[in-house]
Amino acid sequence: MIPCFLNLGTGELIIIFVVIILLFGAKRIPELARSMGKGISMFKHGMNEAVNQVNEPAADPGKPDGTTPRHTATDDSPSTPDTPAK
Known part of the structure; x- marks a missing residue:
């Protein structure tokens, strides 16, 4: 149906x-045309914000910054005694 x-x-x-x-x-x-244009642009901005919020992936509650913990070389190296074995 055509409007x-x-x-x-x-x-x-x-x-x-x-x-x-x-x-x-x-x-x-x-003045009316100007306010109508501002209203339309605010509406479009609000719609874009809503679409962006829906499209954003939800953050994992366990990782607030979204990064995984890193292991350093000192964490993975085997421990050796300071004194030589006899």
Whole structure:
């Protein structure tokens, strides 16, 4: 089903524009358009944030920074006595 607002002709758009001018006045139209643009951009920003939060992988509660512990060479080396064997 095609939405009805796509079937507006030039005459209908002119009538709508004239009604808007009569309701709000010519001086307020740029202000209304500016605030409407800001609202749309804020809505898009909020939608992008929501999508990013959903797409982020959940952090493992055992590893808060997401890294695994590393072993150093001193941890893996066998222990040797300091004194020589007799």
